[in-house]
Ligand SMILES: Nc1nc2c(ncn2[C@@H]2O[C@H](COP(=O)(O)OP(=O)(O)OP(=O)(O)O)[C@@H](O)[C@H]2O)c(=O)[nH]1
C-alpha cells in the first residue's frame with residue numbers, strides 16, 4: 015500500500031536529505047517506529063538509547079544508525095524462540111488461548127498438521143463450546159490435518175471437554191494434545207476464571223499439564239496486545255506466543271514490547287489461512303520485515 | 310489510575326506556572342500539545358491523524374480566553390475534547406439508510422476475525438426489533454464452518470438463513486438469495502462475506518462483483534477496536550475499493566482505547582454507525598461520537614464537569 019512507507023525506505027530518504035544524524039532525525043525515527051506499532055514506551059526507550067549514543071558521537075553514519083536500531087529491537091526478541099518440541103511429556107498438552115478472533119482455532123489446525131507431518135499422533139480438544147459452530151470449524155481442521163477431535167455438545171462445560179480430551183489422549187497414547195479455547199477478552203474476570211479451571215482439570219489428570227500455554231496475538235493489534243499478554247500471563251501462565259496475520263500490511267510491532275517487557279518467547283507466525291501457513295518465528299526475519307519497503 | 314488523571318495531571322503540571330493566565334498562548338499550548346499527542350498515540354490513533362489533529366487543536370486554542378470556571382489545563386482539554394467530538398461526528402444521525410425497494414441489501418466486509426458474522430446476527434436482531442423482516446445470507450464460502458456459524462446464529466435468533474454450501478459462487482449465492490427474498494417477502498438481506506486482506510486483489514474483486522450484482526444500500530466495514538496503526542491502511546483501502554457507507558466498530562467491551570475509530574473516521578470520512586460491545590447477539594449499540602471521544606482520551610465522568618462549566 016502506498017501509505018505504508020517502510021522503515022528502511024523512510025530512513026534512507028531521511029538520511030539522504032540530511033547531513034548528519036541530529037535531533038530532528040531522531041524525532042522522525044520516533045514517528046516511524048510508532049507507525050510500526052512498537053508502542054510509545056518501547057519507541058521512547060529505543061530513541062533514548064540512540065540519543066545516548068548520539069551524544070557520544072557514535073552514530074554519525076546512517077548505516078551504523080540503522081544497524082544500531084535493528085540491534086536494539088532484536089535484543090528485545092532474544093528469548094529462545096523455537097517451534098514447540100513435544101518431547102517433554104506424553105501426551106504433550108498445548109492449551110491455546112487469546113482474545114476473540116485472533117486465529118486460535120486456525121493455528122491449532124496448522125499445528126496439528128505440522129505434528130502429523132512429523133509422524134506424531136495428535137488429538138485436538140474442542141474447548142470452545144460457546145462460539146457458534148466453533149466445534150464444527152475445528153472438525154473441518156481436524157479432517158484437513160487428519161486428526162481426531164474430541165468434542166461435546168455446544169454449551170457444555172469447557173473444563174469437561176478438557177477432561178475428556180486429556181483422558182482420550184492418555185488412553186490413545188497420543189503424543190500431542192492441542193486444546194482449543196473460546197476467545198475471550200482479558201478483562202472478563204469470569205471467563206479468565208474459566209480458563210484457570212480448565213488448567214486445574216488438566217493438571218489434576220496429568221500433573222504438569224498443560225505443558226505449554228500458547229497465547230495467540232493478531233499482528234494488526236495495537237497497544238492492547240501488551241495488556242492482553244500481561245493479563246493472560248498473570249491468569250494462566252502463558253509460556254509463549256504465536257503471532258498471526260503477518261501476511262497483511264501490519265507489522266506486529268507490539269511483539270517487541272511484549273518480548274521486551276514480559277520476556278515471552280515467540281514460537282510461531284501465521285502468514286495466511288492455509289494449513290501450511292505457519293512458520294517458526296525468526297527474530298532476524300521479523301526485524302528485517304519491520305524495516306521492509308512495501309512492494 | 311485512569312488516564313484522566315494522567316492527562317489532567319500532565320496538563321496541570323504544564324500550566325502550573327501559568328495560573329491566572331487569561332489567554333492561551335502559542336508558548337503554553339506547545340507543551341500541552343506534546344502531552345495530547347502522547348495520549349492519542351497511546352490510544353492507537355494513527356500518527357498522521359494525530360499530527361493533523363494536534364495542529365488543528367493548536368490553531369483553535371491559541372488566543373482563546375480562559376473561561377472563569379476553568380483553569381488553563383481544563384480549557385485545553387475542552388478544546389481537545391470538542392475537536393475530537395467534531396471529528397467523531399458527534400450529534401450526527403448514524404442510522405442505516407434502508408429507504409429503497411425491498412429486499413434492501415446490506416453487505417458487511419472486513420479483515421479476518423473482525424466480527425462480521427457476529428455483527429450480521431446482531432444487525433438482524435436489531436432490524437427485526439424495528440419490525441423489518443431480514444434474511445441472513447452466508448456468502449463466506451472459505452472459512453471452515455462459516456455457513457454453519459451463521460446458521461447457528463440464525464437459529465438462536467429464530468431468523469432465517471439462506472441455505473447454501475461452500476461449493477456455490479458467492480456472487481451467485483447473493484443473487485439467488487435476493488430472488489428468494491423477493492419471492493418470500495423478506496425486506497432486508499444481510500450479506501455475511503468472508504474475511505479478507507485489503508491487499509488480496511482476487512478476494513477484493515469478489516466483493517466488488519457482489520456489490521455490482523446487488524447494489525447494497527449499505528456497505529459496512531467491520532473493524533476491530535483493538536486495531537493499531539494499520540487501521541488507516543485497511544480502512545482506506547476497503548473504502549477506495551468498495552466506497553463503504555459506514556463502519557461497525559467491534560470488541561469495544563474490552564479495555565482498548567479504540568483510537569482506530571478516529572483513524573478510520575479521519576481517512577474515510579465515513580460514519581461509524583454501530584459499536585459491538587460483546588459476543589452476545591444483543592450487544593450492538595448505535596455509535597455515540599461523544600462517548601468515543603472520551604474513551605480515546607481516556608476520560609471518564611469528570612469530563613461532564615467541564616462540560617457544564
Ligand atoms: N490472513 C490470515 N488470516 C488468518 C490467519 N490466522 C487465522 N486467520 C483467519 O482469521 C479468522 C479467525 O480465525 P480463527 O482461527 O477462527 O480465530 P479464533 O481465535 O479461533 O477465533 P474465536 O474462536 O472466535 O475467538 C479466520 O478467518 C481465519 O481464517 C493468518 O495467519 N493470516
Ligand SMILES: Nc1nc2c(ncn2[C@@H]2O[C@H](COP(=O)(O)OP(=O)(O)OP(=O)(O)O)[C@@H](O)[C@H]2O)c(=O)[nH]1
Pocket residue numbers: 114115145197199419420421422423424425426427428449452455502503504505531559560561562563584585586587588592
Ligand atoms: N468481545 C467481543 N467479541 C466479539 C464482538 N464481536 C465479535 N466478537 C467475537 O469475535 C470473534 C470473531 O467474530 P466473527 O463474527 O466470527 O468474525 P468474522 O469477521 O466473521 O471472522 P471471519 O469470518 O473469520 O473473517 C468471535 O469470537 C466473536 O464472538 C464484540 O463486540 N465483542
Ligand SMILES: [Mg+2]
Pocket residue numbers: 118119120142148194195196197
Ligand atoms: Mg476459535
Ligand SMILES: [Mg+2]
Pocket residue numbers: 425426427449452455501502503504
Ligand atoms: Mg465470518
